[in-house]
Amino acid sequence: MNPEDFESSWAGRCVKIPAGYWAFIPHPLPPAISYDTSLIRLLSEADRLLGELSGTGRLLANPYLLIAPYVRREAEEVVEEQAQAFEDYKDYLIQVWDQKEKEKV
Numbered sequence: 001m002n003p004e005d006f007e008s009s010w011a012g013r014c015v016k017i018p019a020g021y022w023a024f025i026p027h028p029l030p031p032a033i034s035y036d037t038s039l040i041r042l043l044s045e046a047d048r049l050l051g052e053l054s055g056t057g058r059l060l061a062n063p064y065l066l067i068a069p070y071v072r073r074e075a076e077e078v079v080e081e082q083a084q085a086f087e088d089y090k091d092y093l094i095q096v097w098d099q100k101e102k103e104k105v
Contacts, residue, residue: 001022003014012026057063 001014001024003022006012006014006024010027010031012024014022015025017023053066057066060066
C-alpha cells in the first residue's frame with residue numbers, strides 16, 4: 001500500500017504497523033454530514049421526483065415498461081464491454097504470435 005495515495009483522506013488515515021507495513025485506519029462511522037441549504041434543496045427535489053415516478057408507475061398497467069429501456073441499455077453496455085475485452089485479447093494474442101514468429105527468424 002502506498003500511503004501517499006491516502007494523504008488527505010476524509011475516510012481515515014495511514015499508520016505504519018510494527019511489522020513495517022502500512023495500514024489504513026478508517027475514521028468512525030457515520031461521518032459528519034453538513035446539510036447546507038443547497039444539499040437540502042437537492043434532496044427535496046430528488047424525493048419529489050421519486051414520488052412522481054412512483055405515482056406514474058402505479059398508473060401503468062405494466063410498470064416494468066418504465067425500467068425496460070434502462071435494463072436493455074445496461075445489458076447492451078455489458079455486451080459491448082465483453083466484445084471490447086475479446087477484441088483486446090485477440091489483439092494481444094496476435095502481438096504475441098507476431099513476436100514469436102519474429103524470434104523464429
